Amino acid sequence: MEPLRRLNERPDRLGVITHGSLTKGVEMKLDAHESIEDVVAGTFVVIQGEKYDFFSLITDVRIDAANENILLHPPSTDDHLLRQILKGSGTYATVTLKPMLMMRNDGLQELAEILPVKTVPSHFAPVARATAEDVARIFGHEANEGGHRYFQIGEPLGMPGIPVCIDLDRFVERSNAVFGKTGTGKTFLTRLLLCGTIKTGKAVNLVFDMHSEYGYNARKEDGTFVKGLRELFPTRVQVFSLDPQGTRERTGRDPDCAVYLYADQIEPEDILPLQDTLNLNETAAESSYLLQRKFGRNWLLRLLQTSEAALNELAEHVGAHPASLGALRRKLATFERYDFFKTEPSAGKRDVLEDLLEALNDGKSVVLEFGRYDDLRVYLLVANVITRRVRAAYEEKTAHYLQTQDPADRPPQLIITIEEAHKFLLPGIARETPFGKIAREMRKYFVSLLVVDQRPSAIDEEVLSQIGTRIIAQLNDDKDLTAALVGTRDAGALRQILASLDSKQQALILGHAVPMPVVVQTRPYDETFYQAMRGPERSFEELDDEMKSLFP
Numbered sequence: 001m002e003p004l005r006r007l008n009e010r011p012d013r014l015g016v017i018t019h020g021s022l023t024k025g026v027e028m029k030l031d032a033h034e035s036i037e038d039v040v041a042g043t044f045v046v047i048q049g050e051k052y053d054f055f056s057l058i059t060d061v062r063i064d065a066a067n068e069n070i071l072l073h074p075p076s077t078d079d080h081l082l083r084q085i086l087k088g089s090g091t092y093a094t095v096t097l098k099p100m101l102m103m104r105n106d107g108l109q110e111l112a113e114i115l116p117v118k119t120v121p122s123h124f125a126p127v128a129r130a131t132a133e134d135v136a137r138i139f140g141h142e143a144n145e146g147g148h149r150y151f152q153i154g155e156p157l158g159m160p161g162i163p164v165c166i167d168l169d170r171f172v173e174r175s176n177a178v179f180g181k182t183g184t185g186k187t188f189l190t191r192l193l194l195c196g197t198i199k200t201g202k203a204v205n206l207v208f209d210m211h212s213e214y215g216y217n218a219r220k221e222d223g224t225f226v227k228g229l230r231e232l233f234p235t236r237v238q239v240f241s242l243d244p245q246g247t248r249e250r251t252g253r254d255p256d257c258a259v260y261l262y263a264d265q266i267e268p269e270d271i272l273p274l275q276d277t278l279n280l281n282e283t284a285a286e287s288s289y290l291l292q293r294k295f296g297r298n299w300l301l302r303l304l305q306t307s308e309a310a311l312n313e314l315a316e317h318v319g320a321h322p323a324s325l326g327a328l329r330r331k332l333a334t335f336e337r338y339d340f341f342k343t344e345p346s347a348g349k350r351d352v353l354e355d356l357l358e359a360l361n362d363g364k365s366v367v368l369e370f371g372r373y374d375d376l377r378v379y380l381l382v383a384n385v386i387t388r389r390v391r392a393a394y395e396e397k398t399a400h401y402l403q404t405q406d407p408a409d410r411p412p413q414l415i416i417t418i419e420e421a422h423k424f425l426l427p428g429i430a431r432e433t434p435f436g437k438i439a440r441e442m443r444k445y446f447v448s449l450l451v452v453d454q455r456p457s458a459i460d461e462e463v464l465s466q467i468g469t470r471i472i473a474q475l476n477d478d479k480d481l482t483a484a485l486v487g488t489r490d491a492g493a494l495r496q497i498l499a500s501l502d503s504k505q506q507a508l509i510l511g512h513a514v515p516m517p518v519v520v521q522t523r524p525y526d527e528t529f530y531q532a533m534r535g536p537e538r539s540f541e542e543l544d545d546e547m548k549s550l551f552p
Contacts, residue, residue: 012129014039015095017047017121025059025493026120028127030093036061039095041500042508042519044130044156049121052102055130055138055516059493060096097127098493100516101138114138114515132162138515140165151196153471153509154520164509164520166469168196171513172203172413175439175449175466177421179456179484180473185505187213188525189471190417190452191229195533198233198365203413205365205450206356206390208383210374210419215239215367216251226525229367232533238359240352242340242382243371250371257355259368261382262346263300265353268292270384271332272429277377278331284324291325294318303329304336304343335381338373353389360390361397363412380423387416387434391442398445411446421451422458430460439463456483468512474501490517 014034020026026047030036039061047054067090099117140150142165150165171193178193180186191214197203207214207229216228216239229237241247241255248254268288275285291299294317303325306314311329315322335341342349359366368386370379397411418424418435430436439449440462451467453459457479465487472484481498485491488510497519498508505524510517523529 012131014045014127014129017097017123017125017127018094020097020120022117022120025096025098026056028095028097030095032092034093036063036093038158039093040158042157042497044135044159044518045097045127046130046134047097047099047121047125047127048105049102049125051104051106052115052119052121053105053134054099054117054121055101055103055134056097056099056127057493057497057517057519058095059098059496062094062096063091064094065091096493098490103137130156130159130162135159135162135164139518140167148200148202151200152523153192153196154507154522157506157519157521160521164514164518166193166196166509166513168200168202168513171469172197172415172448174443174468174512175451176415176469176471176511176513177451177453177456177467178471178473179453179475179480180507181454181475181477181480181503184473184503184507185522186452186454186473187218188226188505189473189507189522190214190450191226191525192523192529193450193471194229194365194415194417195232195529197415198229198236199533201363203415204360204363205367205415205417206360206386207365207367207417208379208386208419209367209369210379212247212250212369212371212374214417215255215369216247216253227530229365232530233365236363237365237367239367239369240356241369241371242373242378243369246371247369255369256359257352259352259356259382260340260342260349261385262342262344262349263304264297264346265389266300266381266385267297267388268299269432269434270381270388272432273380273384273424273426274331274377275429276426277380277423280327280331281324283321284328284331287318287320287325287328290318290320298345300332301343301345304333334377338378340373353386356386357390357393360412360414376420376423379420383418383424384434387438390414390416391434391438391445391447394442394445394447414447415450416447417450417452419452421449421453422455425451425459425463427460430463436460436463439466454480456480459483461486469509469514470511471507471509472498473507474498474503 015028015030017026018029041058043058045056047056102115102117135156142150142152144150149169151168152163153166154164155162156164178186178189194205209215214228215230217225218228219225230239238256240257240259242259244255244258271285271288291303295302311326312322315325336343356366394411401409424433424435438447475481475484481495485494494517505522507522508517508519
């Protein structure tokens, strides 16, 4: 019984367990000396049972009274003595807790296995706020395993100075998501995650940077500037730009590579996500497949080079409806006014997409800036074309690796980051787009997605079910809340926690990379963080050696 006495004597003790069940959670009576206003939903606490420690989240708080007459005749505001007498006996606070994990507390906690919760603590089991040691037991610490596995993402809500880490080995294994309404800091959260994977060498990244916020300095809402990935990791990050002049004017630097897209590099499946944005009906979109069947990779060149007067003849030649073919031509012709879009044949020209693939293969993350072309139509088209090419290359590399079984042939783990992700992953088209295929199938090819979006309800449910780790900031829409938690256990309790989040720098993390859901105050992206990132970077050769040891 010694461990039980120790917890009862801890100054951070909150109360004792009085009611509860395995399915609905347990209830704690708050100690009389504790202020209910200091008890916050989402806080991490520990219940010490007779045999197990139960690591739990606070999901609800309510005030109760032992006798309803007290509430019918409450003491006046001036009667402080009576208020104090009633507090804790006549009136009290009840806190609902959801046990998430349990570990034996028999004195060998360091070696204890983390178990799913299959029982509940007994009556009057003491409850205390979690300590730094408790959090490290569950979530790991950056100092563990050579400093290359765990990455601090923030601090538990109401527990300043205590780091919460995600397991990067597990994070890079599956597709992940950052959800939150506009202004909640999704971009900063995404930067943190990208920095963790680059710093530790766990993955290379391809970031489709629609608003030029990731590569170089970016402006915060308060007018100050934060450093980009290229500045934090100058040897491990390259910036590709569709708008090299804009990059030079904004940053005073040339991008590592100017990006050009040729019409004969575009395939019909790249057009699918543009149906809504371009206001194309299904018949017009299907016309692109008829053109491809007739003209191969030159289908778009042939369409754009056909005059309005000759469209009827072309439609008859390929078997398409003239009006639909005309609509397709008019909508796609808008890209001709962009400098990066070329309507000449790409044969014999420098293939920028090959340069991008070579950078990824060399272990360098790529930030693709759109500059002044931050039009959603451009973003959708370019991201689809490049991702389809990357997907094909990784499938080929993986097939070669499986054939040779040589660790040197193993493709580097790749994470593709997309904002406005619902535009690529709408129900009905997600199966046909490169991003939908990656979310469903590409884990075995060493490719995953980092989905950044404010409208999870617009994303195909099958894709949502494939999301491994979710980092969810404040969401207001009921449909978005439901979608963000689809497929998760205890969604009702987690929904209450999400509803209580502040609009800035708070997020709920759950899924594959953390052993239990946790609400965090996110790590500041500031000079202290920059200094932490400026330590020695892992070389690609070191990562390659690690892969050889993991996959002999």
